[in-house]
Amino acid sequence: MPVQDLKGQKVWQRRTGRESLFHWVLWLTGVAVFAYCWQQISASTTWFFVWDAPRIASDIWTRATPPRWEYITQLGKPIWDTLNIATLGTIISLILAVPVAFLAARNTTPSALFVRPIALLIIVSTRSINSLIWALLLIAIIGPGVFAGVVAIAIRSIGFCAKLLYEAIEEIDETQVEAITATGASRWQVMAYGIVPQILPAFAGIAVFRWDINIRESTVLGLVGAGGIGLQLSSSLNVLAWPQVALILLVILAAVVISEWVSAKVRGAII
């Protein structure tokens, strides 16, 4: 009861006594947890380096500028590889994500008891693990190179695409499906005429959205050896060739901006 009678006067409070106590405890716990976290981070930090950081930063900056522009001639192939990793990875993941999404959506799954949980497990496990980790794993299995990058991106994207797609499938208008069913259409025909046209715009949007993200992710896959421009970044970092690093970072930045622009344009055209 937020309104209390106190010595004949009505006093309004936002929360009741117990509520405000609960809030205080919540805040206090939050602050305590944060303090603990900060103390742990601080304990494993060499503060001498931190105080020295501005000097080091300016040192790196002077060494990295100007970028070594002529190095760009050696970046053509890595950029091409990066683009391929992202694009092929996205295409493969979409091909795999479509069946998973249909198995995971409540209204299309053949069995809510057995198949759906498996599909959801595929979605959550591929989604929770970063593409760099998938790349590490694949490199250990099939060796370093662009192929490992493509597969890593493909696996990582399955969960993401399938999740968005199955949400779109669950939101379709059921009466349209019913109408197609009523004509005597087969299961697959109902899919092709009743469901697919309804989710096609969502599918296109997801594809472009994920492609944009994959361009970003594929730029760094090379750090663990999975091909693309990240390989050059990693080798330049290893020999502390800062002007090359600066140029590569600029190229990555440009790639990210361009891919975002392209995906925004395409999405605008679709919707």
Next chain:
Amino acid sequence: MLRLDKLVKTYKTGDQALKAVELEVPEGQVLALIGPSGAGKSTLIRCINRLVEPTSGKVYLGDVELTGLSSGALRRERRRMGMIFQEYALVERLTVMENVLSGRLGYVGFWRSFLRRFPQSDVDEAFRLLDRVGLAHMADKRADELSGGQRQRVGICRALIQNPALLLVDEPTASLDPKTSRQIMRLICELCQERGLAAIINIHDVALAQMFVQRVIGLRFGAIEFDGPPDGLTPEVLTTIYGEEDWEATIEAVEDEEASA
């Protein structure tokens, strides 16, 4: 032609939507199904083509018992029952032509339909039907560009191209304005007459039903309360179906309209 034998539908929630409904529809008869919301009109229609699975009882279409059919055989029988929906239920992102042709899905194979290679006779028939309802020029428009009345005409074409023996019509006018409603009802009844189709039209507008059909069934709480010609709908009958209300105005209005029409 169509016979329902002690048809019962009980939903999982325990609601008894249909209580042992007995009904026989002869060839070529257009029948209106009236009743308050929740009386089981929609359920009844959907139980006939088993979009809703009946709990017990039997449905016969001609000599075929629909209730016992396997899914493949059911699909073949569904081709003989065209369905028209309340909210048109067109696939909005497909063109008008594709929507009409989707009525032939039960007749063509998957790949043919997937690639949109329908037999020429189907395409011709689709154009004839579209022309009959006055929409031939709209064939390549997307369904969501059409107005409500136009969409319902496309829905009618989709049902008719199935070459059905029976039309199941679920609230065809509920989302339309009064004038368009009447045009659509007239169109449905004319087409039924032209082709000798039987039809079950589920409708909540009593006056509209009286204007066009030969027989009216009144449904209340999943049971048939009235079965007779439209002029048998006296205030007393309407009261048993819908409950107490002043019915004189409704009925008189119909008579006036018919006199002026």
Next chain:
Amino acid sequence: MSDVNARIGKPWRKPPLVQRRWLRVLLLVGFIAYLIAAFLTIEVNWSRVYAGLERGQKFVLAFANPDFTSRSSDIWEGMLESIIMTVAASVVGIGISIPIALGAARNVAPLPVYLICRAIIAISRALQEIIVAILLVAIFGFGPLAGFLTLSFATIGFLSKLLAEDIESMDRVQAEAIKASGARWTQWINYGVQPQVMPRLIGLSMYRLDINFRESAILGLVGAGGIGATLNTAFDRYEYDTAAAILLIIIVIVMALEYLSGVIRARVQ
């Protein structure tokens, strides 16, 4: 009617998505050409892949029999560090994001502030977490501090952008009503804006917490603290059962976070 008679007997085709024929052909040919070129430039060492299949099988089997014990202290420390980085970075990141989001909403902030805040968001979004981590490790040295700063920085770009969009699309009438009562700017934000965007802020924060945790798992690869270093070592030594254990823990924590955020979002909305 003659119109239709003329039409009958002619085949019908679905109107194509791209109307101009040459453009349609060009797009199709271009796409296929790209795919072929891309496939040709990928060098796949099939014998290597074939040899690796056995290891792949071992790894899949390792998931059935993960080893939590033999490196339990490494796993435990790494996980704890990841969680600590996640929590601290989320708190700080969200704290900084809120004023920046206000600044980046055109209906709240004046133009100069708007431009500055949008620039901050653009920079934060354009820079990949792992690249920021590399730079910060170079500057601040190895350890969780670099990871913490990376995640905080990345949180700002993500959260401010989405929150600013939400503020920009809020109901103006409600906010105007508060302004009309003579409230000062801070009161206006507190009474007119905050209640409208609070559910979304909480939802986004939970989502970002989830992302931060997933990202914290890889920061260790470049020396920025967390479980990533342990994971990397496990892969290097081909200790698949330990790697599987770590991945399983990550998956379980992510699932738990998703469940928790679902519950919290359902409660605030």
